Amino acid sequence: MNAKGALLPRSVDLSASIVVFHPDETQLRQTLTSYGAACERLRASVPESTFVLFLVDNGGLRDVHDAIDRLGEQGVVCQLLTGHGNVGYGRGHNLAIERAQTDFHLILNPDIDLEDEALVAACAFFHGHAEAGLLAPWIGDDTGDQQYLCRRYPTLIDLIARGFLPALLRDSMFATHLARYEMRDVIDGSSIVWDPPIISGCFMLFRTSVLKRLGGFDPRYFLYFEDYDLSLRSHALARVAYVPASRVVHHGGGAARKGFVHIRMFAVSAFRFFNRFGWRWW
Template sequence: MYDFTACIVTYNTERDELKKIIECFQKVELRFKLWISDNSEKDDLKEFIEKFSDDRIEYIFNNSNDGFGSGHNVVVKKLLEDGIKSEFHLMVNADVVFEKNTIEKIVSYMRKNTDIGQIGPKILEYDGRLSRSCRLFPTPINLIFRRFLPVKLIVEKLDYNYEMKWYDYEKVIDVPILSGCFIFVRMDVLEEIGGFDERYFMYMEDYDLCRRIGKKWRTVFYPEAEIIHKHGKASYRSRKMMMLHMNSAIKYFNKWGWFFDKERKIKNKECMRKYKK
């Protein structure tokens, strides 16, 4: 049985970027298996992965790009169908790096707190700035309508609670939403909820996963562990990515509720009551 399994979904990913995160995994002193789930048009990465000569790392060529969540579900399904036993599972972006003992800290904390379904570390930008990775459940105003608001002050006011700008990121807290760049979950939880909802091609699949996990288990931000993430915000630079983000946001609200979402109201209020100063 593995202490944890992990998956990185790639799509024309830079090799230098992938090399850095694979080397991070190779420093981990736990029993693990890492899959590279490749959504690219060609299997050019296969030879590159094989050069690591590490039987803990396996390459899967999907021969199609059915989305970020689908790429991860390929590995989740493999784990379940092949009877590969693992205590935890990590779904991580290729543009993440972490220091030695980071995952060990997370595993240790999860083992001591068995009611946690998903955990997220503190995330820093490459320049050392804090990435505000915790969120409340979003409203349509937070995700869609703010893009069309011309007044910056109004947008900032709308984002203040949603992005939890009142939180100092120094203590362990329960949160509604964690960043999708580093999703660390208990494997039996992932098996029960069934992985990602593949209706989301890209964006919002992590929000949806958090909501489903949070119905029965704790979702916890754990600042004792830190990672570094490039954090590109592609949807703010590309019209194509922006449209993908919008499309996924519409699917999210169609599923969970636009303006009438009782769970959103209760959980957001509870989080602010407990932690907002």
């Protein structure tokens, strides 16, 4: 039991994977530091815990050995996976997932900062809910506002309005529609929500056994919608939970702000996703 009274297991074996492609090195170092600090906090509550980080270099990773060395000082074993080329986001994580031999595995973006208690809260929740196989945290942005990254099943209009319309038009014409898609009626900063259909791939904490049974990410998605696909498949094996006691900050942005190449990849992945799970237009 930690200082806040949360029940904790006797030991936790946790791995995480971060896939990078020409990353912002300052932000990546910040993410690695926050992950290490959260691991230190968890070990303070559960001294027998072990931690592994797989840093998957899809290309363009420069020297971050100082940050890796710091992780070692924080008790995190870091394995650098490199030389495979840019195989895509999901396949990059799969390289780590197939090596993971832990109780839990964290899919983590290189633009996420974990609050110190994030892993303590998450592991306490898993310990108290054996039916849970996948956890989503409360996610904030740079200003401290909540990001609504738990989703109901998307329609084509949801994706176009949220990702590509100017803010004035989006907020005036599609606010109610998007609020439903983003589950704003049930997602808040204090209430656990069971079984949100889709959660964000920027932070997905799995029981590793569930993740391995799922086979990790579908490698047919190069980028975008691989987390939607994995989320929907997860419900067949375990329950999914939004747990706001676990908190992170997300510094990422959408595809439309990243240029034509990302818009094209977004469209290709959306087409693949809807063909697999069913098209909804409005």
